Amino acid sequence: MTYIPWLIWTLPLAGALLTPVFARIHSLLRDYAAVGFSLAAAAVATFTAFGVPRGDYEISWVPQLSLNAGVLVDPLSMFLVNIVAWISFLIMVYSLQYMKAEFGLTRYWFFMNLFIGNMLLLVLADNLLMMFFGWEGVGLCSYALIGHFYHDEPEHWVGTTGDAALGVPQAYSPSHAGMKAFVMTRIGDIALLIAIFLIFATAGTFNYSQLATQLGKTGSWASTLSGLGLLVPTALLFFGGPIGKSAQFPLQEWLPDAMAGPTSVSALIHAATMVKAGVFLVGRMGPIFFLALLQFNQVTPFFGTVAWIGAFTAFLAATQATVAREIKKVLAYSTVSQIGYMMMGLGVAGLSANFIAGYSAGLLQLMSHAIFKASLFLAAGWVIHATGTRFMDQMGGVAKAMRLTSIAMIFAGLSLMGIPPFSGFWTKDAILSATFESSQYILYAMGLGTVLLTAFYTTRMLGITFAGKASKHLEEPQKEGNHNSEAGLTMLIPYLALAVASLALGVLYPLYSGSLTNYLMGTFQSLPPILSGESVPGLSTTDIILLAASTSMAAIGLALGYVRYFRRAYEAPRQMKGLRGFLWYRWYIDAIYYRVFVGGLTWASRGLYRYIEQGIWDRLSPAVARDIIDYTSASGTLDSSVVDRGVNDVASAGSRLSNLLRRFQSGVTEQYVIVFAIGIVLLLVYMIFIIGAR
């Protein structure tokens, strides 16, 4: 009974380990068992949320470091775990049909379950070290799954072939994209690790609740770090991890290229696992850092950074989505942008008097986004599959053939735009009003502008893909009578259900939002009372004005997009110039990174190798070897020829060298014996000494 919460994350891991075993028996058993394990995890997660008392379910791990492994059952973890597990399950169901007949399926199911298990582990862990296991685990799985088609066939690439910015090719193969994701997130992880090391070095524990309770005492980790002037740097370095994992500026560049993986993987990365991990971690440690920083009046630098990075990333990625050509890339930019909103919400939480408002807004946005983004990706996966292209300009008019798919995408799209009454409307607005009420008006304006852009790019995507006439690419198969059709039920039901859920959760939002926020506040029960006991804000006049403002921005974006892409036939632009080119090449950030960091490091390493390693050490080694041979043979042998040789040497340096070289190659063993003898002689001398001394 006590260890039921452990099952939530161990079940998918067990499923992963059993996948190769089942694969030997039958491929169907392998596929259904994999889905079954993810369903079991989801079921246990829901049971735990309702049926298991809150608490820390610990076992001993490394007693010498007083390190325990534990599963923390509290409102935050339960909220996240249920979203992750259920959405993952739907994606797994979808995969049954979507991945049929693809290559490397045993590997696919193995890493999918491993991915889910690691995500659940990182959410459930009761301490930073165990969390880090899951954290790196999702990194590894994303690497493996993004690079699933590791033979790098051209149809699995992402980006337009031949496209280059500042001389850096902008098309990525799966294996390159996977590596890029791993390395870029790893950079963030290094910052995170440094912060974890600093916290442990001063606190002596990794456990979240112990870190929180220590804050009330004298000589806490926060005061030691503050004394070293390292408290704010530690918090900021800690935030580096979420920046990498959740693809925030300046480490956002891996995510758009991660689209090289199968679409079901993209759905998993964007909706359930991986990018949500960063938001969760800020949600987990944010309150603790808030309390720590509050003691030393240093709240603003940290939470301000979180909010500003979030707002900027939201805007940056939204601009890029307005010119993207691949449907999955639009969705990828959109994820980066939406996560930016969540970070903005969590950031302004610390900047306002009402911590819970921004905090819960950020987490609720995570929930709506998980649902509509999963739906969007899964539906897009089918569209890509049915049309045989990843480029939107090669689609067009597909709504006729697949009505339900287009309805699902439009529902989920409206939620993404923030159109009432979809759930995205409420949660995004909650973030914007929390920002406004914390008096961060510039951030608010950036958020509002992003709303317009979001509505525009979403409408653009829907318009180009579904409306109008079929493109040339689609005409030929259609002439041959090969019409696009609706997806099979195994694929259709997951994304349709998610789209309907977006609507339902939006319609019902006023009913459950208050109690859900109160539930989430329960996370702070064990913390000092600064955070808890704050009321959920009611609906004031200001709120209504803010609602109207954000809705009208969304409406403007929608209208612009509608006029431009639904009413007119779409023609892909020939050239990427000016502002369009700037956005198309992602503000040139990616290219600059490759130039400066990858290019710079390679250049520096090559230089070191050529001038230092080969220039000095590689030459030194034989030189030293020769000199020593010369010396030892000259002094160590009683061979009279040494003298002769010495005379010769003086007479002719050249013959000396060749002489040496010859001996070097032929008399290796002799030389060795001579050198070894020195050691023996020294030993003998020593023994005589000792005997003499006694």
Next chain:
Amino acid sequence: MTFLLIGAIVVPLISVPVVFLSSSLLKEKTGYVASALSLISLAALVATGASASSYLSGVYTESYSWSPIGTFGLRVDNLSLPILLTIALMVTLIAMFSVPYMRQRIGDDPRRYGLYYSLYMLYSLGMLGTVLATNLIEFYLFFEIMLVPSFFLIAEWGYGERDKISLAYFIWTHVGALVLLVGILVTGFLTGSTDMDSVVNNLATNPSLISSTVRLAVVGAMCFGLFVKIAQFGLHAWLPSAYAEAPTPISALLSSAMTGIGGYAIVRIVMTIYPSAFQTLSPIFAGWALVTMFYGSAMALVQDDVKRLLAYSSMSQMGYILFGLATFTSFGVSGSMFQYISNATAKGILFIVVGAIMLQFRGERSMSKMGGLAGKMPITATAAFIGSLALMGFPTTNGFFSEFLLFQGGFIRATSSFSDYRIIVAVLGVVATAFTAGYSLLALRKIFFGPSSADSAAVKEAPWAITVPLMVLAIVTIALGIYPTPVISRFVAFGQSIVGG
């Protein structure tokens, strides 16, 4: 009086003539005999470990009179047991791997097999003896015994300019050993004994035996000698060529088992006898280690020869070992010793993988000629991934815990000493791991991903004599990555005994 430990080193000694004689009958299969005989050493060590009752205080010593030098002792304790087991395991597995590899290298001559495996067993004797030794002179003798056979193995069966390379290897490490010997002799002369226990006791009862200046000089000499062995920057010139051009099983053994013994010796001798002098010099060592870490990885980043890449990677990993020791904390010391084990399993895996690939590519080592091998050799590829993850210090591999401990040691030293220098060093140390991830992932991509090259059409999975060692090492890597307690508990206990809490 039992004879377990003397057994653990007598078995390899006896097996020298045994394998030599059996080779005329068994030819390349002599490797299995060598492997089985090494397994006896491993079993003896396991038995000793089990008999050292509680593992927090368990020390098991066998001493034999060795006049006039003192006693010839062999000891298993919290520090040496995990190291010894690692060495014995590596020797056993790599002997197995030698069978298919050396068949290609040697061909048909049975006497050459005899010579190879005789030297191999002598080499393993040297390594085990070095770690078991309780007397400084005894230590030095084993240290040299370790060097001699490895020199001949490289000179006889290496690649490229093997005679020059083996000689450079020999001279560098031998000169290092001589400098170490000077330190040992001064210690022995001034304290009146070379038994490590008596040296420590004599110094404890009468600290004035050696002045602090002399101590610094002795520590400097000893560390210089041992830094050659662990190839710190500037003293590393022998390493890249020796690793790259040695026959691959020997590269595997050099890199995984032998080099790190230098790190073990720093703990066993220098830090135990002269803790405070070592601490005085430790900030310099920390910086030196950092340079080695960065330099080694930067060199690895630009290699196309996969063995040379692994060679530089080993250099960088040895930097990690010194980095941990230089923190002078129980975390750092245990991390470094754990790093010895993680590096052994990881480098063992990776060199065996390279050997398996070289066998199929007729000795080709250039990564740009490989590609797309993952599907053709799935077991080898999986093992290579696990090995690389361990190298990167990735969680659920032993590499994570070892790097975690040694970096945590760095930060504990930094925050407790309030030193900006120490903080910068600690931070840069963690940053260095990014490079490891960079070169490892790049190499994996070049070798295993992408389209298959024309040369790799006929590539198949490696034979069992290669896949079995790979699987054993992969399992050890992951088992210790999830449950490191048996190793950590021993090292932390030992670390606390020499550097305090």
